[in-house]
Amino acid sequence: MAKAKVATTSLCGCFGCHMSLLDIDDRILKLVELVDFNKSPINDIKEFTERCTVGLIEGGCCNEENVRVLRDFRKHCDILISVGDCATMGGIPAMRNTIPLKECLDEAYLNGPTVHNPSGQIPNDPEIPLLLNRVYPCHEVVKIDYHLPGCPPSADTLWEALVALLTDKPVALPYELIKYD
Amino acid sequence: MSKSLEADVKKICKACGNDRTRMMDIVRSVQEQCGCVSGEAMDLIAREVSCHRVEVESVVSFYAFLSTRPKGKVVIRLCDDVIDEMKGSDQVAAALKTELGIDFGETTADGAITLEHTPCIGMCDQAPAAMVNDEVVTYLSGDAARSMVRSLREHMDPKKLVGRFGDGNNGHDLVRSMVHNNIRQSGEVVLAPLAEGAALKNALAMSPAEVIRDVKTARLRGRGGAGFPTGMKWEFTRNAPGTQRYVLCNADEGEPGTFKDRVILTERPDVLIEGMTIAGYAIGSDTGVLYLRAEYAYLRSFLEQALHDRRNKGLLGKDICGKKGFNFDIRIQMGAGAYICGEETSLISSVEGLRGDPKNRPPFPAQKGLHQCPTTVNNVETFCCVSRILEKGPGWFAQMGSKGSPGTKVLSISGDCHRPGVYEVPFGIKLSDVLKLCGAEDAAAVQVGGPSGTMVSPAEFGRTICYDDLATGGSVMVFGPKRNLLKVVRKFLEFFIEESCGYCTPCRVGNVLLLERLNRILDGRGEPSDLPYLERLGQTIKTAARCGLGQTSPNPVLTTLKSFRSAYESLVKEAPDGLQPSFDIGAALGDAKTITGRESVHF
Amino acid sequence: MSETITFTIDGKEVSAQPGQTIMQAADAAGIYIPRLCAFEGLVPHGSCRVCTVMVNGRAQAACTQPVADGIVVENDTEKLLAIRRDIIEMLFVEGNHYCMFCEKSGNCELQALAYRFGIAAPKYPYLFPKREIDATHPDIFIDRNRCVLCGRCVRASRDVDGKGVFEFVGRGPQKRVAVNAEANLADTDLKTSDKAVEVCPVGAILRKRVGYAVPVGRRRYDHKPIGSDIEQAASKK
DSSP: OOOEEEEEEESBSOSHHHHHHHTTTTHHHHHHHHEEEOSBTTTTBOSOOSOEEEEEEESBEEEHHHHHHHHHHHHHEEEEEEEHHHHHHOTGGGGGGGSOHHHHHHIIIIISTTOOOTTOOOOOOTTSOOEEEEEEOGGGTBOOSEEEOSSSOOHHHHHHHHHHHHTTOOOOOOGGGOOOO | OOHHHHHHHHHHHHHTTTOGGGHHHHHHHHHHHHSSOOHHHHHHHHHHHTSOHHHHHHHHTTSTTOOSSOOOSEEEEEEOSHHHHHTTHHHHHHHHHHHHTOOTTOBOTTSOEEEEEESOOSOGGGOSOEEETTEEEOSOOHHHHHHHHHHHHHHOOGGGGOOSOOSGGGGSTTTOOOOOOOEEEOOSSSSSOOOTTHHHHHHHTSOHHHHHHHHHHTTOBOTTSSOOBHHHHHHHHHHSSOSOOEEEEEEOOOSTTOOHHHHHHHHOHHHHHHHHHHHHHHHTOSEEEEEEOGGGGGGHHHHHHHHHHHHHTTSSBSSGGGOTTOOBEEEEEEOOSOGGGGSHHHHHHHHTTSOOOOOOSSSOTTTSOGGGSOEEEEEHHHHHHHHHHHHHOHHHHHTSBOSSSBSEEEEEEEESSSSOEEEEEETTOBHHHHHHHHTOTTOSEEEESSTTSEEEOGGGTTOBBSTTSBOOSSEEEEEOTTSOHHHHHHHHHHHHHHHOOOOSHHHHHHHHHHHHHHHHHHTTOOOTTHHHHHHHHHHHHHHHOSSHHHHHTTHHHHHHHHHSHHHHHTTOOOOGGGBOTTOOHHHHHHHHHHHHOOOOSOO | OOOOEEEEETTEEEEEOTTOBHHHHHHHTTOOOOOSSOOTTSOOOOOSOTTEEEETTEEEETTTOBOOTTOEEEOSOHHHHHHHHHHHHHHHHHSOOOGGGOTTTTTOHHHHHHHHTTOSSOSSOOOOOOOOEEOOSSSEEEEGGGOOOOOHHHHIIIIISSOOOEEEESOGGGOEEEESSSSOGGGSOOOTTOHHHHOOSSSSEEETTOOSOSOTTSSTTSSSOTTHHHHHHHHHO
């Protein structure tokens, strides 16, 4: 049987969810038997080279690049999973959602108590993706098939969910594996 | 602390007996005298009536007409309900804004005039209308609004805005209002004249139990819309243990599109007061309270006078009609801008000087109502029916109308019809006949029972106005073929969100979520799955909400999804490529583009 | 000895004393009815509606509805579970609930309800409201982002502490808990020992300098769903 293809990305996240995935210990050997990784920071494949069964999304969308990547994932993956609280509800980055973008930038680059910015300029290089007006949970941008909450979701949560999906079983997580922290 | 404020507040509190339960009167008076109920004033009130300051704040912050911050000497409140909008309130709003140089929610720099929106003020048959302090101005237009502001600037006296008085008692010395009655059809029950005291004398010739029996025999049901049998309510109240009992009249007519109580209060106050007095006799109460919505404050002096006249004639007060020991008097309790207070337990909360939160039931008001005493709360029109039943007999009453809904119903008809106004019709009348009466044969939809009622499609115009089919407190809003019904629904939802007390989760949050999804659909970003989403959410609110407001708030969505589903279906489409059509990348990048002066490299 | 009332919950016969609520009778019978605003020792509030049950076919809040002889109560039905789930999800999107750094996480009743209902993510959009934090008090802070307007603090301060530190102000979506002062919690007589501080089901009212006192894995709801204590009491009987 051909191995399932899996892609992963971290949008507006901290890579903590990826760390948690690596935290499955020796089960990682079993995982390698089950899947091939396509686009993912784990193998540093930058763009999709083939269609994938599962896409794991860490982080919400805070800028245009996140939206582009997320839409690309939706296009190339049969099943998309929001992994972690940032993908699911915006997470800590979403704390800015109650504050207008301009105020956020002014606080970060001009007015904040620890700011040292003699130029008095807010970074505006063309390479910097434009920020969205607020941080969006992934399912507000594209359709998401499953949510694995947690900050990060535990290695067990990720393992159970992945194995269930890849072996055509329903994703039914036991009580101890649905946690928001 | 300002000395004069202290003296004013002390005086006001003292006039109310330093009674915490008179909080509504206290804060209303403080606002009237001092322009607002400031933090300082709240501290003083709390001290005078021995309660916590935050309790005062909880009341002041609840009612739309009360404010903790100073407002202009004159407050213009433009009615923004759906009918007024249909009749051109947008142009009036624009004219007011330009002429005053301020936006809604603002006060002119000189502190003279504040501009606000307010939900239905009970003038849909003469829309667009506005309140200028307590005065009501009707049939507004852009020009009328401009000249209104100009003359206000000259004299700052809202009373002087009234040029020609309306018909009937609107021209009475104590009313002097430009409001019109627009009585298009009188019936024999509510709007017919009553020989003063005739019903009351008949009642007093019987025992209280016999009076209740007559009301039961007449099979009178509450006219507010819910239709609870009045006789049964009275019997429960009479039989509940307690020495003090209360009769409350619900004149907090706030359901958008309803204005029939305003006309009854203007033209038939005696029929109402007599009905309340009979209720007092029947349940064994010596105290009645007429809860008058703040929007009808212009009728207050007139009603006070009506009460006063009846006291002088021995029809109210001590030993009424010479009947030894039957004492009953009525005071008027003013509301302060809260639709929810039309819900009977909220009304009780408000009369007790609290936020207008509904109470938990049981106990029902009949067992423990006002100040924990047995209380009957009835609609204005219900009391009028009582008078007529006692005047003409229960048999006479019961043979009118339909089997389950005896008597007549006073309808308030507005919207796209030739003859908006008040119609007293027999129960059981077909909606199509109502539409013929008011000149609305080309109606594309009719909202019966106000926003909490039912949106009826032409295919259903054969349905009848009665408790078992189309129940209504009186509101009938007609929408012609050119109206966008989903925008009407949106307006209704906005109304419920504004008027929700916020006590229970389903109503407080659920309606906001309904509106969010409806807006998505109206923006052309809806999907077919949004329809079942709305249905499930609506059902949850309907089932789980705590009071009548919440339980009926999803009705605009649910009844249109049923009868006008194609209006929704034509706006939604399946999203391609697994994208969320509700996500608008252009809007999401708008701020950043402005701030950076750059364009997106991807979108 | 007062007469005993009998009725059924999901077909199971339950006995109760007159004056009890359906929730009290259910608790005694080892039947858990999910709840949030209800708290033993405080006057029932009936605001969260999580405890909605069907009584003779009509929806009622179990925390306020008195028992009556022969009533038929439905609790554990698909329809009611769906309604409760909806309500819990509403509370999550209404506020700003960042469980990942909330000191109450693991001991939070709102979170525990969501866990019990297996909610991975709410189906409603997050509303991200702007809410105020009040950290002026030396020992206690209020984070209204987490407030679910259950009114436990209002009732506890008024009825148990006899202080009236908290009260609801505003209405509808603008409704919030205010303090008995011009502006700040520091200007009230709230003490850390007050019942009002203890009863908050979420992390909206917290004692300062407590932090994450109990390690992950040993918190109240880490292993056992909320309501297990009530259900286990029954299985021991």
